[in-house]
Amino acid sequence: MFNVVATIVLLLLFRHFWQRDRRQLRNGFLLFGAVWFGISAIIEITSVLFPPVGVVWFLSILLLPVTAVVFVGFLLFNGVVMVRREGRSLGNLLSFLTGLILLALPVAGVLLTLTLQPVLVGIAVFLFLTSVYLAVFFVVFIGYAYFYDRASRNLAAANIVILGSGLLNGEVPPLLRRRLDRALQVWKAPQNDERPLLIPSGGQGPDEPRPEGVAMAEYLLSKGVPEQLIAVEDQARNTHENVKLSQRIIVERGKPGPTVIVTSNYHGLRAALIAREVGISAEVAGAHTATYFLPSAILREFIAILVCRSKINVIALAGFVFASLMVTLIFAAVQ
Numbered sequence: 001m002f003n004v005v006a007t008i009v010l011l012l013l014f015r016h017f018w019q020r021d022r023r024q025l026r027n028g029f030l031l032f033g034a035v036w037f038g039i040s041a042i043i044e045i046t047s048v049l050f051p052p053v054g055v056v057w058f059l060s061i062l063l064l065p066v067t068a069v070v071f072v073g074f075l076l077f078n079g080v081v082m083v084r085r086e087g088r089s090l091g092n093l094l095s096f097l098t099g100l101i102l103l104a105l106p107v108a109g110v111l112l113t114l115t116l117q118p119v120l121v122g123i124a125v126f127l128f129l130t131s132v133y134l135a136v137f138f139v140v141f142i143g144y145a146y147f148y149d150r151a152s153r154n155l156a157a158a159n160i161v162i163l164g165s166g167l168l169n170g171e172v173p174p175l176l177r178r179r180l181d182r183a184l185q186v187w188k189a190p191q192n193d194e195r196p197l198l199i200p201s202g203g204q205g206p207d208e209p210r211p212e213g214v215a216m217a218e219y220l221l222s223k224g225v226p227e228q229l230i231a232v233e234d235q236a237r238n239t240h241e242n243v244k245l246s247q248r249i250i251v252e253r254g255k256p257g258p259t260v261i262v263t264s265n266y267h268g269l270r271a272a273l274i275a276r277e278v279g280i281s282a283e284v285a286g287a288h289t290a291t292y293f294l295p296s297a298i299l300r301e302f303i304a305i306l307v308c309r310s311k312i313n314v315i316a317l318a319g320f321v322f323a324s325l326m327v328t329l330i331f332a333a334v335q
Contacts, residue, residue, distance in 0.1 A: 003041035010034035028144025075099030122328030158257025164202020164212030182287035
């Protein structure tokens with residue numbers, strides 16, 4: 001009964017905060033909790049009404065370690081693919097390194113526990129709690145990012161901001177082209193009034209012969225967008241500046257109505273969070289990303305969000321340290 005009540009309460013809270021502002025990570029935690037208790041309720045009810053189903057659920061739980069091993073293998077394989085296709089760099093090695101860490105943590109935890117040394121057992125507890133925390137945070141992030149992206153399929157816009165992602169030899173590469181094509185889909189969608197203003201946003205990096213915004217504008221012109229409906233932003237160096245500087249253009253040249261920010265689907269949730277931090281009322285539409293590129297890209301976004309939410313992470317880690325010290329003291333006293 002508790003699982004059913006918890007599911008209903010969390011769903012109502014999610015609906016309330018979703019309607020207030022979809023660009024909040026707490027919505028993801030509420031949705032995660034609702035799904036967790038909802039699944040628990042289904043397992044509980046079906047196991048009581050149909051006892052044989054309980055065996056199936058139990059066997060499904062036993063398959064979780066196998067799923068974890070498959071996931072680690074996928075990350076290692078994807079890391080190799082990324083290096084072969086994109087070159088050797090820390091960003092491209094991210095999925096491979098994550099796979100190694102996930103492989104090493106359980107082994108380290110078991111070995112530390114088997115020593116029966118209080119301090120080492122305490123360290124094992126800290127590693128376990130931290131791993132569970134990061135795993136839950138990651139599931140919440142990736143689940144809500146997917147949910148937010150699917151809920152942002154059909155957005156009306158008066159102004160469309162397209163975030164840059166780097167040029168290749170001064171030209172628009174495939175990743176950025178997908179963002180521009182997604183922006184064109186939003187631009188061509190039926191509008192209540194005239195066509196939206198398109199704002200390609202991106203400055204000139206140290207390895208780029210010209211600003212990204214300029215190259216993006218050329219691409220939009222080649223697709224038939226009238227020049228008067230393009231306002232180039234060519235100074236931004238990161239997503240925060242993309243949003244801030246584009247907002248200035250909207251104030252000067254934009255049209256009344258909603259703003260849509262277009263970026264890659266893996267970057268959509270963080271872009272929405274940044275827009276909320278900056279104080280801009282805008283939703284985000286995500287563009288398709290090559291499948292092989294997604295794991296490393298998602299991991300980079302996850303790390304970036306962890307950094308942005310450093311306060312809550314420090315509080316959580318402090319709690320884990322305290323719990324580990326308690327276990328160390330108790331274990332030493334028992335010995």
